[in-house]
Amino acid sequence: MATLSALVMLGNAVWASYQVQRKQLIDSTLEANRVYANKLAQTTQHFVLSAQQQLASSASHIGRHLDQPSTPDEEAERLKQQTDSFNSVAVVDAAGVVKAASPAMPELQGKALTSAANKQALERRSPLVSDPFIAPTGNLVVTISHPVFDAKGVYAGYVTASIHLKEKNVLHTLLGTHFYRDGSYLYVVGRDGKLLYHPEPNRVGESAIRNEVVRAVSQGRSGALHTVNSHGVHMLAGFAPVPAVGWGVVAQRPVEATVAPLGGLMSTVLRNAAPLGILSLVLIWFFSRSISAPLWQLARNAQAKDVGEAISKVRLVNSWYFEAAQLKRAVLVSFRTFSERIGKLDVAALTDPLTQLYNRRGLERALSEFSRSGAHFGVIAFDVDHFKAVNDRYGHSVGDEVIAGLAHCMRANARPQDVLCRFGGEEFLMLLPGVDARGAVLVAERLRKAIEEHVFPEVGQVTISAGVSHFPDTEGEADLAIRQADKALYRAKDAGRNQVVLYQKRSRSDLPPAS
Known part of the structure; x- marks a missing residue:
C-alpha cells in the first residue's frame, strides 16, 4: 500500500505538473497573441490614418486647382507613384463620374460609378473607408476616400484609393510576413465579419461571423479566446480592433502546436527523476515491511484457537515502535476480557430484549x-x-x-x-x-x-x-x-x-x- 501510494503520488505530481505547464503555455500563448494582435492593429490603424492624411492632402490640392484640367490626372498619378500602398487611385466628381485614374482604366474613364462605396462617399462627403465590394473591374476591393471641396467650399467630388483584397496589397506587406509553419497565422476582418486578409487568398471575402472571435472583434472588443476555426482545429486566438475603420486583426496559433513541447519536457523530467524515484520506492518497501512485520505477527498469532497459546505467542512479538507496543498491549488485554465478553453475550442470549427478563x-x-x-x-x-x-x-x-x-x-x-x-x-x-x-x-x-x-x-x-x-x-x-x-x-x-x-x-x- 505504501508503494502504491508513492506511485500514485508520483503519478499525480507528474500529471499536475503537466497540467500546470500546459495551462501556462496556453495562457502565455493567449497573452502573446493578444499583445501581437493589438500591436498589428495599431500598425494597421497607423497605415489607415496615414493613407487618409495623404488623400486629404491630395483632395486639398485638387480643390485649389480645379480650374486646371490636368490637375486630377496629375494628382492621381502622383498618389499612385509615391506609395505602393494602393492598387489604384481615382478622382471622382460630384456626380460620381471618374475624372482621372492611375493606373489608367479606360473602361471607367468618364463613366459614373454605381457601387455602394461611391454612393456612400457622395452622400456622406466625409473621409470614409468602405466595406468590401466588387468593383466594376471585377476586383474585390476596399476603398479609402476623402472629399474634395473647391476654394469656395463647394463639394466637388472625392479622391479615392483602392486596395484589391485578392491581390498583393498593403495588408500582405503589413501582415503577410507573420505566417509560421507551426500553423500560426493572422487574418483581418471587416466590421461585417468578412475576411479582408487571410493567408489563403481564396478565402478573402468569406463571412466568418459565426466564429466567436470574429464576432467579438467586430463589436470593437479586444482580448484572447480558446476557439475552433473553420477546419475544426482548436486555436488560441488574440484579437484587437482597428478603430479608425472598424476592422479587426486576429492572431492565432493551434493548441496542438502550443503544447507540443510538453511531451519532450515531461520525458526529460521522468528520465531525470527515475533513479531517485526507484531508490525511494525501495526504501519505502523496506521500511514499510519493517513497520508492518509486528502487525502481521500480531494478526497471525491472534488467530490461535487456544487463548493461552495465543497469549504466549503475542508476548514474543518484537513490537519495536510505540504504536505496535500499544497494539500488543491491547491484544493481550482483549484476551483477558474475552471470557467476560462471552459471558455478557450469553446473558444477552438468555434475556428478553423488551422486559430484560429471562426468555x-x-x-x-x-x-x-x-x-x-x-x-x-x-x-x-x-x-x-x-x-x-x-x-x-x-x-x-x-x-x-x-x-x-x-x-x-x-x-x-x-x-x-x-x-x-x-x-x-x-x-x-x-x-x-x-x-x-x-x-x-x-x-x-x-x-x-x-x-x-x-x-x-x-x-x-x-x-x-x-x-x-x-x-x-x-x-x-x-x-x-x-x-x-x-x-x-x-x-x-x-x-x-x-x-x-x-x-x-x-x-x-x-x-x-x-x-
Missing part, C-alpha cells in the same frame, strides 16, 4: 440448575386478561409498554434470587426457590393486587390471571411443575379471570401436553 433459554438454564441442586421451588404462571383487546384498541406499541410495566411490577414483588421470565407474548413465569406452595400463592396474590392497582399509561388498569404449582410437591420432573402452573392458569381464566388458582394434584391425564 425460554434462561428458564431452561434455571431449571437445569435447580434440578442439579435438588432445590424445591414455587412456580407462578400468569398472563394479562384480555390483552388482545389492548393491542387492538391502542396498538402494539402501547401493548409493549404494558408488557414492560408488568415486568417492573414483577421485579418490585420479587426477591433477588427469584427467577423472572417472559414465557410468551403476554405470558410470564416466576420461579421462587425455597418457597412452598402456600408462600407461592401469597406472592402470586400480592402480585395480582399490585398489577390491578397499577395505572398503565393510556390503558389505565389491567388484570392478570395466575396459576401456582410447587416442586417437588407434585410428582414428576422440574419442568412438569411449569405445565402444572400453566394448567392452573387456565383454570383461573375459566373461573372468571383476575384471580389466583393453586394447582391441585389430579390424575396425570389432566396435564396438558408438553409444549
